[in-house]
Amino acid sequence: MNGVTGDDELARLVAAAQQGDEVAYEAALRLIADLTRRIVRRRRGFLGPETVEDLVQDVLLSVHAVRSTYDPARPFKPWLVAIVRNRLADHARRYARTAAHEAAVDNPDVTFLADEENLFENGLLDGEALRDAIAALPPAQRQAIELLKLREMSLKEAAVAGRTTVGAMKVATHRAMAELRKRFKTP
Amino acid sequence: MNASPTDELIHRLGARGAPVRPLAAPWLRGLLWGTGALAYLVVVDWVWMRTTTITLTLDRRFLVEQAAALLTGLTAACAAFTTVVPGRSRRLAWWSLAPLALWLLSVGRQCVQDWSASGVPALLPHWGCFAATVAVGLVPALVIVLMLRRGAPLTPTLTTALAGVAAAGLANFGVRFVHAMDVSFVVLTWHLAAVFALCLLVTRFGDHVFSWRKIPSS
DSSP states (O other), X not given: OOHHHHHHHHHHHHHHHHTTOHHHHHHHHHHHHHHHHHHHHHHOTTSOHXXXXXXXXXXXXXXXXXXXXXXXXXOSHHHHHHHHHHHHHHHHHHHHHHHHTOOOOOOOSOSOSSGGGGOTTSGGGOHHHHHHHHHTSOHHHHHHHIIIIISOOOHXXXXXXXXXXXXXXXXXXXXXXXXXXXXXXXX | OOOOHHHHHHHHHHHTOOOOOOOOOHHHHHHHXXXXXXXXXXXXXXXXXXXXXXXXXXXXXXXXXXXXXHHHHHHHHHHXXXXXSTTOOTTHHHHTHXXXXXXXXXXXXXXXXXXXXXXXXXXXXXXXXXXXXXXXXXXHHHHHHHHHTTSOOSOHHHHHHHHHHHHHHXXXXXXXXXXXXXXXXXXXIIIHHHHHHHHHHHHHTHHHHSSOOOOOOO
């Protein structure tokens, strides 16, 4: 996809998507993902592939939320680029906020001063026990842990992937974490 | 081979591609809101006039002031609707500064003339003017915020500030017809203070009101 042809093609597909054409919509989203990936790499060349994909997904969700603001009579790329720029700026702000509250530390061999807390026999370090405990959770809670903690999705992405709401995903995660804490609590 | 999370997301969003009606042009939405707000103000003024005796002087200064307030409200509304459409220039936001400046100049000039004729007046409380402008402006403010939420939250603070100016400008336009306080100093202080109070009130909630919406679960 390049130049005017790409823009016309996208404009046509998004216009069809606004009419409810799901095939055209999926095709448009694929083109938008490719285009967004290129823009993000060009503007934020220092970002790793996973962060780039996070941003692409963020842009796709944003495009989905505001697709009614696109006027098919106007060029498509300025519309998309404005959304991408906005999401990139949001990401930079989020990163700055997080960085301001984090301190770089070495990866230590031990994590706690007390010797007994660093034993491999400690239940918290037993990966198999943790897997079993996650597997024993109710389905909604297990899915929340898998999507948010193991696959490291954002709440929004996890809600879409799990076909549920952000609120329900938060509740399921909270309950799952409480259950896991209870299970591994040292007597 | 497993699909990547992005591919999965595209597939899921594609399946949720229900038809959507493209939003009308920003200027058209601005005019639509302006027409509704003016109709509401006519009703408010009519109810107000039934309970109060009003003496109104329709001189040139009053007409210029009112035209500037009306234009400020309408241009700020059009500019606010432009800011929620990705890819549209935000230069329109500056257009509302011209009628706003004319409005302030018109009231300010009359103030200076009043002061040179009868001295600087005391700043007496006129909470009636203040409360009336804010109260009358809240309904158009609520409506414009709801209409703006259908757009993209690209610049929440600018969007809400323009929405506040739009609502307060039209509210002041309506209140001035029925609130027979024909003293420029009062208009400059209490009416315009109300305009900016309403503007600040709306802007205060900008980031909460305008954020990238959650995708519906269905």
